[in-house]
Amino acid sequence: MGMDVYGKKPKSDVGEYFRRNVWGWHPLWDYVENNHPEIAELVEYAHSNDGSGLGSRDSSKLAKLLVADLDSGKVAEYVAQRNLMLSELPFEVCNLCEGTGIRTDAIAVESGMPTKELAEDIAIIVGRTQGYCNGCNGIGKKEPFQTWYSLYEVDVEQFARFLAQSGGFEIC
Ligand SMILES: [Zn+2]
Known part of the structure; x- marks a missing residue:
């Protein structure tokens, strides 16, 4: 149960393959949707295994945006806010x-x-x-079931590294 993300024209090993189980993939893509909707909307079925994805140009664009978010502390802030929200959900x-x-x-x-x-x-x-x-x-x-889904900074970091080297990707 999970998402296998394949690089279309990988420039290195890092760009060949990226995987998360459903508990990790959904919150990771939620991050993209919440912070970079103009790119997220280009992926038709990002939350299922239908082979949707991005081309080379948009993949590297998203990689750069994510790296900028990591550098500015935006990802850390998002993760902290998300964890706080989860901790306040009623049992x-x-x-x-x-x-x-x-x-x-x-x-x-x-x-x-x-x-x-x-x-x-x-x-x-x-x-x-x-x-x-x-x-x-x-x-x-x-x-609450929402706490089963997790997102860490390192997830965004690894995804950005994959995207930068993927030459475009498909979610299968
Ligand atoms: Zn019981």
Whole structure:
């Protein structure tokens, strides 16, 4: 599950291939969409494996823009803002135990979850010593799905290096 990005006319090894799984690719391309929409809009299906991409000229243009963003601190700022936004999202109710922290369906009963002893740290948080759910460790809530997607400066850096040497690219 992921995006394989192939250089059309690579000038070096770095420009041959770039890959991210879906959790890494979507936030990386979101960065491009948010900060360089005039280039992002040239890629028709950037969030799927349909072979969309950019030509040589636009790839190197995007590479230069990304390098400039890295140098100016724009990427670092974006990543920090993004992480802050994620940290402020409310937790979601766990769907396996419906928020109770104790999973009681047939599979859970079979593996002893309703009477399973809780780890000490969890027991202190939830105020009981047994009754478990493997979806939320017994807490009843879990991190929102958006936190599964991650973006680091190094992702932008590696993508820029690939773009500069790719001679254009296709997302497959
Ligand atoms: Zn649960």
